[in-house]
Amino acid sequence: MSGIAGGASSNGDLLQIDNLGKRFGGFVALENISLSVAAGERLGLIGPNGSGKSTLVNCICGTLRNEQGAVRFDGRKLDGLEAHQRTRLGLARSFQLPRPFASLTLADNIRIPLLYTVAARGIIHSTREVEERCHHLLGEVGLEAKAQRLPRDLTQVEMRKLELARAMAALPKLLIADEAMAGLTHSEIEEILTLLSRLNAQGVTIILIEHIMRAVMSFSRRLVVLVSGRKIADGAPEAVMRDPEVERAYLG
Amino acid sequence: MIFSFDLLINAIVSGILIGGFYAAVTSGVSLAFGILDIVNIAHPAFIILGSYVAYIVNATFGIDPILTAIVATPLFYVLGAGIYQIYYVSFEKRGQESLRGLAFFFGLLFITEVSLVLYFGVDYRYVAAPYIGPTWHLGDVDLPLRIMVPCVVSLLLIAALQLVLTRTFIGRAIMAVAQDQLALRLMAVDPIRIKRIAFGIAIATASLAGAFLIIIQPVEPSVGREYIGRVFAICVLGGMGSLPGTVIAAMLVGIVESLTSTFYGPSWAPAVSFGFLLLTLAVRPAGLLGR
Amino acid sequence: MRTLPFLLICLVVAAAVFAGSLAIGNDYVFFAGYVILQYVVLSTAWNILGGYCGYVNFGTGAFFALGAYSTVAIYKLIENNEFPHIVPIPVLMLVGGAVSAVVGLGMGYLTLRLRGAFFSIATLALAVVLETLVVNWDYVGGSRGAYVIRPEQLPLIGSYIRYLFLMMLLLAVAAITISRLIEHSRLGYGFATIRDDELAAEASGVPTLRLKLIATTLSGALMGMAGAPFPYYIGYLQPDSTFGLDYAVNSIAMPLIGGTTTWVGPLIGTLLLGTLQQVATVTISSAVNLLIVGFLLVFFVIVAPNGIVGLVHTYWQRKPAEFVGRRHVDADAPGAVP
Numbered sequence: 001m002s003g004i005a006g007g008a009s010s011n012g013d014l015l016q017i018d019n020l021g022k023r024f025g026g027f028v029a030l031e032n033i034s035l036s037v038a039a040g041e042r043l044g045l046i047g048p049n050g051s052g053k054s055t056l057v058n059c060i061c062g063t064l065r066n067e068q069g070a071v072r073f074d075g076r077k078l079d080g081l082e083a084h085q086r087t088r089l090g091l092a093r094s095f096q097l098p099r100p101f102a103s104l105t106l107a108d109n110i111r112i113p114l115l116y117t118v119a120a121r122g123i124i125h126s127t128r129e130v131e132e133r134c135h136h137l138l139g140e141v142g143l144e145a146k147a148q149r150l151p152r153d154l155t156q157v158e159m160r161k162l163e164l165a166r167a168m169a170a171l172p173k174l175l176i177a178d179e180a181m182a183g184l185t186h187s188e189i190e191e192i193l194t195l196l197s198r199l200n201a202q203g204v205t206i207i208l209i210e211h212i213m214r215a216v217m218s219f220s221r222r223l224v225v226l227v228s229g230r231k232i233a234d235g236a237p238e239a240v241m242r243d244p245e246v247e248r249a250y251l252g
Numbered sequence: 253m254i255f256s257f258d259l260l261i262n263a264i265v266s267g268i269l270i271g272g273f274y275a276a277v278t279s280g281v282s283l284a285f286g287i288l289d290i291v292n293i294a295h296p297a298f299i300i301l302g303s304y305v306a307y308i309v310n311a312t313f314g315i316d317p318i319l320t321a322i323v324a325t326p327l328f329y330v331l332g333a334g335i336y337q338i339y340y341v342s343f344e345k346r347g348q349e350s351l352r353g354l355a356f357f358f359g360l361l362f363i364t365e366v367s368l369v370l371y372f373g374v375d376y377r378y379v380a381a382p383y384i385g386p387t388w389h390l391g392d393v394d395l396p397l398r399i400m401v402p403c404v405v406s407l408l409l410i411a412a413l414q415l416v417l418t419r420t421f422i423g424r425a426i427m428a429v430a431q432d433q434l435a436l437r438l439m440a441v442d443p444i445r446i447k448r449i450a451f452g453i454a455i456a457t458a459s460l461a462g463a464f465l466i467i468i469q470p471v472e473p474s475v476g477r478e479y480i481g482r483v484f485a486i487c488v489l490g491g492m493g494s495l496p497g498t499v500i501a502a503m504l505v506g507i508v509e510s511l512t513s514t515f516y517g518p519s520w521a522p523a524v525s526f527g528f529l530l531l532t533l534a535v536r537p538a539g540l541l542g543r
Numbered sequence: 544m545r546t547l548p549f550l551l552i553c554l555v556v557a558a559a560v561f562a563g564s565l566a567i568g569n570d571y572v573f574f575a576g577y578v579i580l581q582y583v584v585l586s587t588a589w590n591i592l593g594g595y596c597g598y599v600n601f602g603t604g605a606f607f608a609l610g611a612y613s614t615v616a617i618y619k620l621i622e623n624n625e626f627p628h629i630v631p632i633p634v635l636m637l638v639g640g641a642v643s644a645v646v647g648l649g650m651g652y653l654t655l656r657l658r659g660a661f662f663s664i665a666t667l668a669l670a671v672v673l674e675t676l677v678v679n680w681d682y683v684g685g686s687r688g689a690y691v692i693r694p695e696q697l698p699l700i701g702s703y704i705r706y707l708f709l710m711m712l713l714l715a716v717a718a719i720t721i722s723r724l725i726e727h728s729r730l731g732y733g734f735a736t737i738r739d740d741e742l743a744a745e746a747s748g749v750p751t752l753r754l755k756l757i758a759t760t761l762s763g764a765l766m767g768m769a770g771a772p773f774p775y776y777i778g779y780l781q782p783d784s785t786f787g788l789d790y791a792v793n794s795i796a797m798p799l800i801g802g803t804t805t806w807v808g809p810l811i812g813t814l815l816l817g818t819l820q821q822v823a824t825v826t827i828s829s830a831v832n833l834l835i836v837g838f839l840l841v842f843f844v845i846v847a848p849n850g851i852v853g854l855v856h857t858y859w860q861r862k863p864a865e866f867v868g869r870r871h872v873d874a875d876a877p878g879a880v881p
Binding site: 061062063082083084085087088092093095099100101102103104108111112113115116117120166167169170 | 729732733735736738739740742743744745746747748749750751752804
């Protein structure tokens with residue numbers, strides 16, 4: 001089952017962030033963030049705790065409103081659009097701390113984006129299709145056996161997988177994975193990375209936000225570093241890691 | 253509607269005085285809801301309970317209501333601490349405060365009110381005290397003592413609370429528990445215990461507020477209902493947990509209610525505080541002196 | 544079970560209830576039964592916004608009263624202009640429902656962007672503002688109240704109360720059917736996500752504001768429809784008792800006692816609590832009513848948070864208490880609109 005191949009704006013970028021700024025009262029969370037992501041890219045976003053990574057994701061996805069700057073996705077300006085509208089355009093995210101729908105079964109958790117995003121876009125038309133995709137997605141993340149269980153019966157890594165599966169169910173063109181691997185074991189991290197790679201091979205652009213350097217370095221083709229709300233580096237992973245400013249931010 | 257400067261001044265002064273009293277009434281909610289995020293809509297019922305306690309002691313022994321209330325404060329504190337414990341174990345711990353916690357307090361409101369009805373009936377009750385009759389006159393301005401005395405004591409109560417919150421360890425722990433429970437734990441302070449103390453204090457204020465109420469006006473069990481909205485309106489308007497903000501908001505509401513009542517008739521007064529509330533929520537949920 | 548067979552079964556049960564009540568031969572059954580049926584509608588309506596979506600509305604009394612006062616307004620209109628007197632109850636229900644629906648929509652628009660507790664407080668505020676407006680509107684009697692004269696007898700059915708009972712019975716069937724239809728539709732799933740985690744719901748593509756507005760409008764409409772016949776039932780309508788919190792506490796307690804995640808919960812809770820209250824009113828006093836409600840509410844909310852339905856699930860089927868089996872959701876079923 002393929003994801004929707006990435007669309008493109010006039011200059012070929014799927015996501016374009018121009019001069020984004022966000023404050024919370026007097027505190028400047030993000031300042032002058034400009035970033036372009038091409039379709040099909042594997043972008044890693046790193047930075048120390050509190051550097052604004054999650055705030056950036058929230059602004060892109062519409063959970064928070066940025067005061068300055070603009071975000072364009074697939075050629076469209078996202079300003080003023082609600083979060084659910086952005087999801088329907090093909091922008092999906094997983095949450096740092098998994099937020100499953102606690103009173104719904106795993107299968108129902110997956111059905112929600114299928115019914116509300118995919119069906120709303122007219123991509124699928126019948127109950128049978130919904131069920132098929134639901135099964136398929138649960139299978140892709142290895143959770144088919146627990147389809148009728150509740151999220152509270154899941155282990156840590158299973159919750160993460162559910163979180164990703166739910167984002168994948170929305171058939172995104174761009175998926176932002178927010179610290180999907182925190183607290184996982186070596187092999188569990190590999191599982192998630194394999195999943196993301198497979199998605200990317202199907203045409204989904206991926207932005208990976210992570211602290212686990214090994215995972216970021218192996219997965220990303222391009223690395224962006226955020227420190228104290230500013231972008232301080234953007235380029236090939238090895239080059240970025242050798243950048244003195246980046247070194248200082250992490251070690252100094 | 254005859255407009256006279258005299259009437260205007262008196263309406264404003266009256267509003268200020270009542271506002272002082274409203275501040276005391278709201279202080280418990282500012283503490284519970286503003287700082288601790290506990291939606292205690294039963295608070296007005298506890299205030300009425302305080303009124304009846306003052307009434308019984310006054311009717312039986314002739315003791316001053318405010319004095320009674322001060323003595324009753326520890327009892328109300330224990331009540332508050334107990335209620336919080338139940339609330340914590342049943343709801344906060346399970347993460348179900350929004351629907352069930354709310355319903356819990358709603359139920360308590362009714363239990364308290366109806367119990368009072370069954371025990372005391374629906375007749376209005378009064379207290380007697382030397383300052384209830386007389387009125388001072390400052391030029392054209394009337395200052396009925398039965399409102400002035402509660403107003404002054406209310407403001408003293410608020411000042412005392414503010415001192416506790418800002419100068420004592422417990423007080424600062426209470427302010428901290430709203431923002432950073434982890435930090436408290438790291439200092440080996442049990443946040444649950446702090447919240448219990450805070451809620452106990454909140455209900456303790458109801459004892460005094462109740463005495464003030466029955467000094468100002470006759471009381472019967474359902475009088476509390478008109479205070480539910482008023483109290484939350486003032487709490488939100490005052491910035492949710494800021495005691496100085498509560499005082500300002502309370503006086504504002506008092507003045508507008510008084511002006512409305514004087515110039516448009518008392519039947520429009522209830523809509524004032526509730527209208528305020530809606531406006532505040534729509535425009536600036538953080539209130540006037542927002543956190 | 545699909546909706547149509549369910550509806551037919553309900554109608555059969557309703558017919559049996561009506562026939563049974565006629566057989567008892569005492570009109571008191573209709574008076575008492577009317578109140579219970581009225582609460583079935585009110586608690587089912589409340590549950591659509593409160594149980595399904597998780598937004599606690601304290602303004603049940605206001606919507607109920609709007610329906611009642613719509614009827615009074617129409618009654619006065621007829622009285623003053625000497626039209627033929629009897630407007631059929633279903634028409635009154637539609638009018639009352641429409642008025643309450645519009646107000647519900649407006650209220651939703653003003654308040655639904657507020658976080659849980661603030662929303663609830665705002666509903667309280669709105670209820671009082673509405674009450675103040677009605678109290679100051681002399682056309683419908685203002686604070687003095689309004690008298691409505693109940694017609695004596697109707698052909699075929701007999702006393703008017705039987706007609707009122709029948710109408711409320713049909714409304715209750717409608718309310719339950721709608722509630723059940725929603726629960727098993729895409730809309731119901733959407734509501735559940737709003738209850739569980741609104742942020743995640745938005746991220747999954749659920750248009751939360753739109754769904755919440757649907758819930759408030761529908762909920763308000765049903766409450767208004769329940770209120771429309773009330774002036775004929777009671778004969779003398781007074782603002783403070785009609786707008787009062789008593790309706791709120793009942794319409795909150797009944798679903799919480801029965802179970803909030805499903806259509807059955809409010810029904811069970813109402814039958815239980817409603818009957819208890821009727822018995823208490825007759826044997827002890829009417830003030831004790833609210834004490835019972837208060838105690839049961841507090842008790843259930845602490846001990847059995849998922850209500851009677853939850854208890855049944857836990858002991859009978861050994862499934863987790865919150866889970867109410869949902870199987871097929873029809874992507875192309877009528878409820879799939881939003």
